[in-house]
Structure formats: C-alpha cells, structure tokens
Amino acid sequence: MIINHTEELNISDYSELALEAGFTYAAPLAVDALIFRQEVRDMCAADLCRSYGKCWSCPPAAGSLEHIAEKASGYSRGIIVQTSGELKDDFDIASIHRLSLKHNACFDKLVRQVRILSPGCLPMGAGACTRCRKCTYPDRPCRHPDRLWPSMEAYGLLVSDVCVKSGLGYNYGSGTMTFTSCILID
Numbered sequence: 123m124i125i126n127h128t129e130e131l132n133i134s135d136y137s138e139l140a141l142e143a144g145f146t147y148a149a150p151l152a153v154d155a156l157i158f159r160q161e162v163r164d165m166c167a168a169d170l171c172r173s174y175g176k177c178w179s180c181p182p183a184a185g186s187l188e189h190i191a192e193k194a195s196g197y198s199r200g201i202i203v204q205t206s207g208e209l210k211d212d213f214d215i216a217s218i219h220r221l222s223l224k225h226n227a228c229f230d231k232l233v234r235q236v237r238i239l240s241p242g243c244l245p246m247g248a249g250a251c252t253r254c255r256k257c258t259y260p261d262r263p264c265r266h267p268d269r270l271w272p273s274m275e276a277y278g279l280l281v282s283d284v285c286v287k288s289g290l291g292y293n294y295g296s297g298t299m300t301f302t303s304c305i306l307i308d
C-alpha cells in the first residue's frame with residue numbers, strides 16, 4: 123500500500139496497513155468497548171506475570187485508570203491487531219517467545235507508520251515493555267519514552283471483550299497463542 127501523507131486514510135486503510143506490517147488479523151477497533159476496569163488492574167497487582175512495579179509500562183507507573191479513560195475519550199476510531207500462531211504444546215515457550223517478538227516488531231513498525239498520518243495516536247501494546255534488557259524503573263526515566271506504550275491489560279481493558287466486540291477472536295483454539303494490541307487514531 124502506498125501512503126500519501128497528505129491524504130486522510132479511512133479505518134479500513136489502516137487495517138490494510140496493519141496486515142502489510144505482518145499481523146495475522148486486523149480490524150476496526152470497537153472504541154465503545156474500551157472500558158478501563160479496576161478489576162483488571164487488580165489482576166496486574168496479583169503480579170502473575172512478575173512485571174507489576176518493575177517497568178514504566180506496567181502499573182503503577184502506567185498511570186491511573188481515570189487518566190487513561192480521559193485520554194481515550196478524545197478518540198472515536200482505532201484499529202486492533204493480532205499475531206497468532208501454533209504451538210507444539212502448552213509448554214512451547216520458544217514459540218510463544220518468537221510470536222511475542224514478532225508481534226512487538228510488527229507493532230513498532232505499524233506505530234511508526236500510523237504516527238506519520240496521525241501524530242496524536244494512542245498505542246496500547248501487549249504485555250510489559252521488554253525493549254531494554256533491564257528497565258530503568260524506578261530509578262531513572264524511561265530510555266525510550268516515545269516508544270513506551272503500556273499494554274491493553276495495564277490500562278485495565280478486558281482484552282477478550284474488546285476483541286470480540288471488534289469482530290475478532292480472542293482464542294483461536296487449543297494449540298494456538300495470540301497477542302493483541304490496538305491503536306486509537308485521531
């Protein structure tokens with residue numbers, strides 16, 4: 123797809139851009155499904171992923187739910203993107219890691235492109251930021267604040283609900299793994 127920087131893209135063009143960036147699935151985001159829930163935040167605080175309080179992208183550094191809800195309320199459209207793949211079995215950590223790296227690389231590429239067209243866009247990633255070998259949190263500022271995007275979960279979103287309301291699956295069956303991110307576009 124050739125991007126004309128002076129032309130405003132419609133939302134299906136952004137989905138096409140996402141598929142070209144390498145995602146498995148992309149769809150218009152159901153913006154009204156973005157409900158920033160304290161109970162999801164509470165799951166972060168349970169620290170099952172061992173990232174709570176260890177990274178600028180994760181709670182509590184990710185900011186308050188009120189703050190993100192207010193920011194998000196200024197957007198009426200966006201896209202949701204997924205990277206999905208097969209696992210050999212439930213313990214196939216190598217494939218999960220590869221899929222995660224692929225998803226994050228595609229998301230970096232897509233955010234770069236969307237920012238050209240929509241400089242005020244609001245990306246929400248998947249999982250804790252792993253850009254640096256060791257995060258500077260909490261002693262020093264983030265090394266890459268312009269490439270720091272908290273995850274949908276960190277913002278209190280119930281990802282399965284947002285996927286389904288946006289017309290995408292959340293789980294594509296046993297033996298598969300899927301990573302999901304989204305971008306609000308102004």
Ligand code: SF4
Pocket residue numbers: 177178179251252253254255256257258259263264265266267269270
């Ligand atoms: S870019 Fe580096 S310093 Fe910033 S949140 Fe990610 S890991 Fe931490």
